[in-house]
Amino acid sequence: MRPLVIASLAVALALPFSAQAQDLTAKAKALRDRALADRTAYELTESLTTEVGARPVGSPAMERARDWGVAKLKALGFSNVRVEEFRAESWLRGEESAEVVAPYPHKLHILGLARSGPTPKGGIEAEIALFGSLDELMAQPPGALKGKIAVVSQPMPKTQDGSGYGFINRNRTQGAAEAARRGAVAYLTRSSSTDDTRLPHTGAMSRPKDAPVIPAAALSPPDAQLLERLVARGQPVRLKLKMENTYRESVPAWNVVGEIPGTEAPDEVIVVGGHLDAWDPGTGAIDDAAGIAITTAAARLVAAERPRRTIRLVMWGAEELADSGEAYAAAHKDEVGKMVVVSESDSGDGPIWRVRLPKGSSKHPAMQAFAAAIAPLEVVLAPEPATSGGADVADLVRLGAPVASLSPDVTRYFDLHHSADDTFDKVDPEKLAQSVAVWTSFLYTVAASDIDFRQLAAEAP
Amino acid sequence: MRPLVIASLAVALALPFSAQAQDLTAKAKALRDRALADRTAYELTESLTTEVGARPVGSPAMERARDWGVAKLKALGFSNVRVEEFRAESWLRGEESAEVVAPYPHKLHILGLARSGPTPKGGIEAEIALFGSLDELMAQPPGALKGKIAVVSQPMPKTQDGSGYGFINRNRTQGAAEAARRGAVAYLTRSSSTDDTRLPHTGAMSRPKDAPVIPAAALSPPDAQLLERLVARGQPVRLKLKMENTYRESVPAWNVVGEIPGTEAPDEVIVVGGHLDAWDPGTGAIDDAAGIAITTAAARLVAAERPRRTIRLVMWGAEELADSGEAYAAAHKDEVGKMVVVSESDSGDGPIWRVRLPKGSSKHPAMQAFAAAIAPLEVVLAPEPATSGGADVADLVRLGAPVASLSPDVTRYFDLHHSADDTFDKVDPEKLAQSVAVWTSFLYTVAASDIDFRQLAAEAP
Numbered sequence: 001m002r003p004l005v006i007a008s009l010a011v012a013l014a015l016p017f018s019a020q021a022q023d024l025t026a027k028a029k030a031l032r033d034r035a036l037a038d039r040t041a042y043e044l045t046e047s048l049t050t051e052v053g054a055r056p057v058g059s060p061a062m063e064r065a066r067d068w069g070v071a072k073l074k075a076l077g078f079s080n081v082r083v084e085e086f087r088a089e090s091w092l093r094g095e096e097s098a099e100v101v102a103p104y105p106h107k108l109h110i111l112g113l114a115r116s117g118p119t120p121k122g123g124i125e126a127e128i129a130l131f132g133s134l135d136e137l138m139a140q141p142p143g144a145l146k147g148k149i150a151v152v153s154q155p156m157p158k159t160q161d162g163s164g165y166g167f168i169n170r171n172r173t174q175g176a177a178e179a180a181r182r183g184a185v186a187y188l189t190r191s192s193s194t195d196d197t198r199l200p201h202t203g204a205m206s207r208p209k210d211a212p213v214i215p216a217a218a219l220s221p222p223d224a225q226l227l228e229r230l231v232a233r234g235q236p237v238r239l240k241l242k243m244e245n246t247y248r249e250s251v252p253a254w255n256v257v258g259e260i261p262g263t264e265a266p267d268e269v270i271v272v273g274g275h276l277d278a279w280d281p282g283t284g285a286i287d288d289a290a291g292i293a294i295t296t297a298a299a300r301l302v303a304a305e306r307p308r309r310t311i312r313l314v315m316w317g318a319e320e321l322a323d324s325g326e327a328y329a330a331a332h333k334d335e336v337g338k339m340v341v342v343s344e345s346d347s348g349d350g351p352i353w354r355v356r357l358p359k360g361s362s363k364h365p366a367m368q369a370f371a372a373a374i375a376p377l378e379v380v381l382a383p384e385p386a387t388s389g390g391a392d393v394a395d396l397v398r399l400g401a402p403v404a405s406l407s408p409d410v411t412r413y414f415d416l417h418h419s420a421d422d423t424f425d426k427v428d429p430e431k432l433a434q435s436v437a438v439w440t441s442f443l444y445t446v447a448a449s450d451i452d453f454r455q456l457a458a459e460a461p
Numbered sequence: 462m463r464p465l466v467i468a469s470l471a472v473a474l475a476l477p478f479s480a481q482a483q484d485l486t487a488k489a490k491a492l493r494d495r496a497l498a499d500r501t502a503y504e505l506t507e508s509l510t511t512e513v514g515a516r517p518v519g520s521p522a523m524e525r526a527r528d529w530g531v532a533k534l535k536a537l538g539f540s541n542v543r544v545e546e547f548r549a550e551s552w553l554r555g556e557e558s559a560e561v562v563a564p565y566p567h568k569l570h571i572l573g574l575a576r577s578g579p580t581p582k583g584g585i586e587a588e589i590a591l592f593g594s595l596d597e598l599m600a601q602p603p604g605a606l607k608g609k610i611a612v613v614s615q616p617m618p619k620t621q622d623g624s625g626y627g628f629i630n631r632n633r634t635q636g637a638a639e640a641a642r643r644g645a646v647a648y649l650t651r652s653s654s655t656d657d658t659r660l661p662h663t664g665a666m667s668r669p670k671d672a673p674v675i676p677a678a679a680l681s682p683p684d685a686q687l688l689e690r691l692v693a694r695g696q697p698v699r700l701k702l703k704m705e706n707t708y709r710e711s712v713p714a715w716n717v718v719g720e721i722p723g724t725e726a727p728d729e730v731i732v733v734g735g736h737l738d739a740w741d742p743g744t745g746a747i748d749d750a751a752g753i754a755i756t757t758a759a760a761r762l763v764a765a766e767r768p769r770r771t772i773r774l775v776m777w778g779a780e781e782l783a784d785s786g787e788a789y790a791a792a793h794k795d796e797v798g799k800m801v802v803v804s805e806s807d808s809g810d811g812p813i814w815r816v817r818l819p820k821g822s823s824k825h826p827a828m829q830a831f832a833a834a835i836a837p838l839e840v841v842l843a844p845e846p847a848t849s850g851g852a853d854v855a856d857l858v859r860l861g862a863p864v865a866s867l868s869p870d871v872t873r874y875f876d877l878h879h880s881a882d883d884t885f886d887k888v889d890p891e892k893l894a895q896s897v898a899v900w901t902s903f904l905y906t907v908a909a910s911d912i913d914f915r916q917l918a919a920e921a922p
Contacts, residue, residue: 050690053567061566105522106514106744109881197658198743198881222884226744229511229885282659283567283687420570420659423683424690 021365024449027305028373028441035301035437042429044072044293045349049283049424056280057318058090058251065276069256069292069315076300078258078313086327088253088318091115091204093280094244096217098188101125102238106226110188110217111200111281111419112243113172114321117213123242124149124186124215130231134171138178146183149239150175153224158194160353162410168192169203176205176216186241187216190224195415198222202279203418204321207247215243253277255328256315260299262447264308269335270446271312271342271401272299272439275319275392282422286413288319290427290435291345298439307447309340316392319346329395339401341446341453344390348413349427350435352379355442356386358402358453360460366449373441377434385457402453406438482826485910488766489834489902496762496898503890505533505754506810510744510885517741518779519551519712526737530717530753530776537761539719539774547788549714549779552576552665554741555705557678559649562586563699567687571649571678572661572742572880573704574633575782578674584703585610585647585676591692595632599639607644610700611636614685619655621814623871629653630664637666637677647702648677651685656876659683663740664879665782668708676704714738716789717776721760723908725769730796731907732773732803732862733760733900736780736853743883747874749780751888751896752806759900768908770801777853780807790856800862802907802914805851809874810888811896813840816903817847819863819914821921827910834902838895846918863914867899 052068055061066083073081091114098108129148131137137145137152152171157164169192176187191201200218207213219227230237256276262268274291278284292315299311316324329336341358355374361367362381371381388394389403397403408431416422445451513529516522527544534542552575559569590609592598598606598613613632618625630653637648652662661679668674680688691698717737723729735752739745753776760772777785790797802819816835822828823842832842847866849855858864869892877883906912 046690050687050694051565053565064565104512104514104525196882196886198660198884199658222882222886225886226511226884229507233511421657421683423659423687425657425683425686 021369024366024369024445025372028369028445031301031305031444032373032437032441035298035440036433038297038301038433038436040300041293041297041432041436044296045285045289045427046424048289048292049285053283054280055276055278055284056092057088057253057277057321058092058248062253062277066254066256066317069276073256073258073313076296077303079261081258084255084257084331086253086255087250088323089321090248090251092246094246096243098217098239098241100230100237101240103230103233103235108223109198109200109220111202112245113176113202113205113216113218115205115207115247116176116216116243116245118245119215119241119243123240125238125240126185127236127238128227130227134175134178140182143183145179148184149186149188149241150179150184151188151227153190153228155190155221156192156194156414158411160409160411161407162347164194165192165414172203172218173206176214177208177211180212180214184214186214188219190221191218193221193414193417193419196221197421199419199421201418202281215241217243253318253323255317255324258313260303260307260311262308262310263306266310267338268309268340269312269338270309270340270443271314271393271396272344272443273314273316274345275316275324277318277320279320279418281420283424285422285424285427286348287417287422288346290349290432294345294432294435294439297436298443301440302444302447305444305448307444309447311443311447319392322391325392325395328392329399333399336396336399336401339396341404342389342393342396342401343404343406344392345406345439346390347408347410350408350431352406352435352438353409354380354382354407356382356384356405358404358457359385360456361451361453364451364456366445366451370441370445374438377437379438402457404442406442408435482830485827485830485906486833489830489906492762492766492905493834493898493902496759496901497894499758499762499894499897501761502754502758502893502897505757506746506750506888506893507885509750509753510746514744515741516737516739516745517553518549518714518738518782519553519709523738527715527717527778530737534717534719534774537757538764540722542719545716545718545792547714547716548711549784550782551709551712553707555707556703557705558703559678560701561691561698562701564691564694564696569684570659570661570681572663573706574637574663574666574677574679576666576668576708577637577677577704577706579706580676580702580704584701586699586701587646588697588699589688591688595636595639598636601643603642604644606640609645610647610649610702611640611645612649612688614651614689616651616682617653617655617875619872621870621872622868623808625655626653626875633664633679634667637675638669638672641673641675645675647675649680651682652679654682654875654878654880657682658882660880660882662879663742676702678704714779714784716778716785719774721764721768721772723769723771724767727771728799729770729801730773730799731770731801731904732775732854732857733805733904734775734777735806736777736785738779738781740781740879742881744885746883746885746888747809748878748883749807751810751893755806755893755896755900758897759904762901763905763908766905766909768905770908772904772908780853783852786853786856789853790860794860797857797860797862800857802865803850803854803857803862804865804867805853806867806900807851808869808871811869811892813867813896813899814870815841815843815868817843817845817866819865819918820846821917822912822914825912825917827906827912831902831906835899838898840899863918865903867903869896
């Protein structure tokens with residue numbers, strides 16, 4: 001019985017403080033339950049994927065997405081709804097095809113990587129040089145890949161925390177430049193994905209100034225395995241590759257913003273949201289209609305409690321080529337000192353399995369109230385502090401904004417991410433509601449309290 | 462202890478008969494274990510999918526498949542290896558695309574159905590009329606679909622025994638003709654499939670003389686659901702559809718045959734095999750490289766025992782448009798009286814979960830030996846007799862050949878069947894080996910015994 005006695009003593013000794021915390025906890029729990037029953041996030045996801053669908057930056061769909069965001073935020077009662085224009089890169093896909101021409105003809109399933117170059121109009125036909133990893137490719141001397149189509153066929157490990165993606169993704173982002181530096185005329189990589197369908201997964205590659213820009217595409221996993229089996233037969237494997245695409249360094253893009261104004265400290269701002277742009281093969285359901293929907297639904301639920309601080313909901317407009325976070329930070333750098341905490345929801349529909357808080361904050365009564373509210377939702381409160389909270393808030397974090405990380409289980413996320421399979425039918429309403437409940441509890445306990453993450457971090461050992 | 466006493470008595474009373482059965486059982490079990498460790502089927506599946514790949518009838522790949530079959534049967538020691546030419550239908554796909562043009566633009570994922578017509582060169586643009594089932598469509602009066610693209614969006618139930626496919630598949634086979642009779646200019650059906658990817662599943666449709674031939678295609682499940690959500694918004698949904706394809710009523714096709722000649726009764730023939738043709742989107746791994754591989758590997762294992770009867774392995778050359786079984790029966794109708802039993806393996810890599818034997822045969826010592834050999838493999842010996850054993854033996858069965866049915870679990874089969882996802886990586890070597898073990902046990906107990914299925918059926922109550 002000793003722990004109970006000690007707990008009771010603690011309550012008795014610190015009554016005003018605990019009373020406030022108990023009120024926070026009770027309200028956070030009530031809001032959590034409201035979130036679990038709320039359909040707003042599911043309906044927003046359905047609406048964006050059905051009425052806009054695929055929405056790469058620089059496409060007409062992105063303009064419709066911007067207008068959709070403004071209309072939804074207004075309809076849901078957000079204040080100060082506005083569009084912040086900035087300039088972003090655009091890469092738009094044209095016709096693409098790939099086939100094995102020798103030793104046996106096969107059609108391949110590919111998706112060009114964003115920032116890839118096109119092939120000449122008639123396509124490229126060349127022998128492949130296949131590597132099991134990017135390191136193997138990089139061990140080749142200059143010129144070793146001259147005239148070849150370089151291929152990296154490494155599979156991505158499936159993980160709950162996304163570390164498999166972190167491990168493999170340089171094959172997509174760095175591979176083309178490394179192959180080009182060694183003379184390759186094109187580059188193919190096995191998709192950074194964990195499914196086994198013929199649907200490849202696109203995504204951005206880097207376009208460094210010191211390397212030629214060559215055509216580069218992702219192969220579906222079965223196609224990468226087919227190339228491995230063909231190469232294993234010992235004869236030269238020749239491919240024909242055709243890719244059309246358009247790369248523009250600067251097009252208009254938009255961050256869409258709405259607020260739940262704070263009642264007591266309106267200049268203390270919590271900055272959260274998701275990103276509005278989405279790659280073209282799917283309809284951007286888990287990446288990232290879900291993130292927009294989760295944070296929007298959570299902010300709206302907290303609005304009913306008239307919180308003391310402002311919650312700012314941002315629908316970032318160019319995450320995939322990493323432009324919207326930079327633009328947002330540049331436009332709001334003078335405000336960062338007033339930002340209480342920042343975080344983006346950009347890893348799918350959920351469920352959230354782990355929360356990382358800003359350094360030194362987990363024992364604060366507000367975060368204890370948050371932890372109590374989410375305990376039944378099977379969430380781990382990680383001992384280590386958050387160091388990142390999504391690509392669109394990375395620059396705010398660099399400028400000193402406290403950051404939290406509410407991490408969904410991504411075991412299935414990379415089956416779908418950046419592929420034609422990122423569609424509404426994949427979104428699980430129960431998991432989505434769990435994510436909304438975690439975000440609602442977090443936003444409420446931060447917005448209704450006076451927790452100072454900067455001070456707590458400074459005081460932490 | 463009573464059952465044991467009775468069993469011992471039975472053995473004692475019927476020694477010569479039981480001794481033969483015990484020998485059959487022991488050898489069947491030994492062959493089963495050899496099959497479980499044998500890699501031939503897995504290697505054959507790898508070879509056909511890698512070195513030939515997609516192989517629709519009337520394509521150059523089908524000629525390569527024929528040559529592959531001849532070479533493999535010879536290399537594996539089969540006798541009387543031969544090619545039996547016949548005439549078959551051919552339907553070859555060209556460029557295909559579909560998109561929603563109103564109320565919101567979306568690209569759709571489709572695959573034309575075999576025997577479909579093409580669209581005019583510029584495509585068809587029309588409003589859709591969506592139905593939840595083919596019956597709903599058929600309840601429409603003549604002319605009700607005039608100028609419309611008819612859509613049936615019914616999902617297929619997932620079942621272990623394939624009954625979901627039987628239930629839904631007329632949407633694919635009959636839908637276009639029914640829609641055309643009511644004035645539709647094109648027809649789309651949700652794929653007859655159980656997965657949730659954006660990969661549609663093709664397959665044959667009927668082309669009755671009394672209905673116009675219209676363009677017809679399968680939608681991926683997420684695309685069918687998208688159309689349902691668009692229709693639910695109450696505005697007209699307009700699609701643009703483009704399809705190229707070539708239909709020929711008569712092209713050369715080939716059944717490839719090899720034999721394990723019987724040592725004592727060579728004119729008593731067991732006819733088994735799989736089909737060599739495969740739809741173009743995948744590489745025909747589970748449909749039906751696996752079936753060819755399973756039966757070929759099983760026949761080869763039995764060959765080492767020098768069975769008394771002949772095992773004839775047929776790689777049927779045009780199953781998908783149902784021509785090879787008809788051609789085979791027409792060419793061999795005078796031989797049917799000598800066919801001991803017929804069966805095709807055409808439902809994937811396994812595992813086999815249910816066996817149906819010819820009527821009245823399950824208590825025969827040979828089938829008791831078979832049952833004893835497969836008991837540890839988690840196979841149900843069904844009480845009801847087999848009535849069918851695959852499309853390519855249906856005409857032999859109609860002509861009086863006894864038939865057995867060795868049914869794989871198809872819970873996953875229709876995730877892959879007729880889609881781009883029918884690739885080698887999906888084949889499970891353990892499941893494939895279990896299937897080979899069941900087929901080996903069956904072929905051995907029939908070929909090494911004198912079981913007379915016709916007589917047993919005639920004597921059955």
